[in-house]
Amino acid sequence: MPQSRWFRFGYGILLIFLIIWVGTKISFVFQPVFVLVQTLFFPFLLAGVLFYVLRPLVLYLESKKLPRAVSILLIYIAAGGIVTLLVYLLGPILQRQVNSLVQNSPAIIESVRQKIFELQQNPWFNRFPKGTNMNLETIFDNVSSQLSNTLSIIGMNIVNFIAFIANIITIFVTVPFILFYMLKEGEKAPQQILRLLAPMQRKNGKKILGDLDIALSSYIQGQVLVSVCVGIMLYIGYLIIGIDYSLILAIVAMFTNVIPFLGPVIAIIPALVVAMLDSPFMIVKVLIVMVIAQQIEGNIISPQIMRKQLAIHPLTIISLLLVAGSLGGVLGLILAVPVYAVVKVIVQHIYRLWRLRRKQETKENILP
DSSP: OOOSHHHHHHHHHHHHHHHHHHHHHTHHHHHHHHHHHHHHHHHHHHHHHHHHHHHHHHHHHHHTTOOHHHHHHHHHHHHHHHHHHHHHHHHHHHHHHHHHHHHHHHHHHHHHHHHHHHHHTSHHHHTSOGGGOOOHHHHHHHHHHHHHHHHHHHHHTHHHHHHHHHHHHHHHHHHHHHHHHHHHHTTHHHHHHHTTSOGGGHHHHHHHHHHHHHHHHHHHHHHHHHHHHHHHHHHHHHHHHTOTTHHHHHHHHHHHTTSTTHHHHHHHHHHHHHHHHHOHHHHHHHHHHHHHHHHHIIIIIHHHHOOSOOOOOHHHHHHHHHHHHHHHHHHHHHHHHHHHHHHHHHHHHHHHHHHHHHHHHHHHHHOO
């Protein structure tokens, strides 16, 4: 049997596929592992994001000779005060807008339907051949029926819906405790990982972990700060132009802005729908606010905050978002870029170590 490097590589690939195939036949064995990962994924994901956001503050307070536990508690107290202040200032506004949105949702849906019907009667749409005419009303009916089906499913599975709400509450209760121990003992985790390596490999392992930490921290901290700034700018702009549900629209924009490139496009859709119910001039004002906010974000805020770029080509990011969105939905869109950054760092270091090893082997073969 051939023993060349490529044949051994092929044997390894076949062995991996065989293990995967056997695993699919005994999936019940891995069910507890799946449940464990599914239960812990979101709490640790949220705690990990907050860890990278709050770690610079912890390190700063620790540099002022404060114990780390005291620093974390001070940050918790300050964060609690900020959240309480925001709830006190913005809570009534948000509650009023949410109640208004819920009460007026049937009228809004009917108004949108009417606007779409009027738009479809426009002579511009009649220029399209009948076979290729864009039937917007049919699209809207499909979206409305899907929304109605979703609401009916929630109503019929009220127990599952309550369990979903309970899981969300559990996540928000457990995340502060997970975050506390991550901030307090997070620096020990790389040391524990390095102990698994041979002494000769720990130097390279430390460099890989350091580069991973830099890539993740720069991306997460930058995206969170930029998203908050964009949300604040849009809220101020929406207040100036007087659009309805300004706070809700700004919050939606703040959360969707974490998705590169597609985030601003997703954020502007609900704003344009609300503006369309007001007047055509309101649509123009919303577009102006969005353009101004994106120009400030792209030319002033991002260059100041996102100093440590991931050096990923925009076409690569778009391709990642298309694939990740198809595979993982919204979660895939959010995780695509940081996961790619981690994989990129690992692959670069593996390639670097492989080249060093090849050079070393070549020198050994040349020397007598």
